[in-house]
Amino acid sequence: MTEGIRPVVVRTREELRAARAALPGPVAVVMTMGALHAGHAALIRAARHEARSVVVTVFVNPLQFGPAEDLARYPRTLDADLAVCAREGADLVFVPTPEVVYPGGDPEVRVGAGRLGGVLEGAARPGHFDGVLTVVAKLLHLTRPDRAYFGRKDAQQAVLVRRMVTDLDFDVEVVVVPTVREPDGLAMSSRNAYLGADERRAALALSRALRAGRDAGPRGAAAVLAAATEVLAAEPGCQPDYLVLVGPDTLADVPPDHRGEALLAVAARVGATRLIDNLPVTVRAVAGPAADDPQEAR
Numbered sequence: 001m002t003e004g005i006r007p008v009v010v011r012t013r014e015e016l017r018a019a020r021a022a023l024p025g026p027v028a029v030v031m032t033m034g035a036l037h038a039g040h041a042a043l044i045r046a047a048r049h050e051a052r053s054v055v056v057t058v059f060v061n062p063l064q065f066g067p068a069e070d071l072a073r074y075p076r077t078l079d080a081d082l083a084v085c086a087r088e089g090a091d092l093v094f095v096p097t098p099e100v101v102y103p104g105g106d107p108e109v110r111v112g113a114g115r116l117g118g119v120l121e122g123a124a125r126p127g128h129f130d131g132v133l134t135v136v137a138k139l140l141h142l143t144r145p146d147r148a149y150f151g152r153k154d155a156q157q158a159v160l161v162r163r164m165v166t167d168l169d170f171d172v173e174v175v176v177v178p179t180v181r182e183p184d185g186l187a188m189s190s191r192n193a194y195l196g197a198d199e200r201r202a203a204l205a206l207s208r209a210l211r212a213g214r215d216a217g218p219r220g221a222a223a224v225l226a227a228a229t230e231v232l233a234a235e236p237g238c239q240p241d242y243l244v245l246v247g248p249d250t251l252a253d254v255p256p257d258h259r260g261e262a263l264l265a266v267a268a269r270v271g272a273t274r275l276i277d278n279l280p281v282t283v284r285a286v287a288g289p290a291a292d293d294p295q296e297a298r
Contacts, residue, residue, distance in 0.1 A: 206266050220285060225243065239270070
């Protein structure tokens, strides 16, 4: 598709089936809940670069909202979303209603996220990832892509989607694209629109904490967590939910003597808005007196 040409928009399963059949492969899909920002645009660009055809889905999935979460409050900006899709070269945009995605109502059978879905975000939002995986599975069936693109900001989601694809034998490649950030370091998120000016300044503590933790990687796992915790504690407007250093695939806490790659992840409430962020960290195993040895930190 020529960049800037408005993509084909379909709303029903029948329209999607016909439009998808006309797309030359390989086909990539970018799944969104709308309110598209620069992070979504980066996903579409990556898909555009690596695939011949790009499908974007825009669907606010009710299954992944908990009882205390306001589904109605989630921003819906379809005209602006379609403009982003056109600018980034999407070929096809699927904009279904809940009745199209779940024609029988709330599904009795859902994809269970298992142990990986019960930690971190899953502990704070029970059932959230069951809803995420259920809709991802359905959209993979409906769009039949060769590749599916997800953002690294939602690291736990990416881990779970990859695990589902492996465990349930989906014939699709999952591609994870680096987090896109605002110039001040704040990770791009549709939820950033909820932040007032003072709250936005407080929210910057998340990315500062992650960078401090990453920079402490040569001093060991404990130093990573200590450095990040110190930054968060200095910002009274930021109320942390969790700050963890975990295996990038297992999401389990790394041991004190861990050496190698890890994921530093944080969730915090700023005002009424809950934000998440993460950074990959390379950790050196440090034990005993060497932890305080400046030579060891070089």
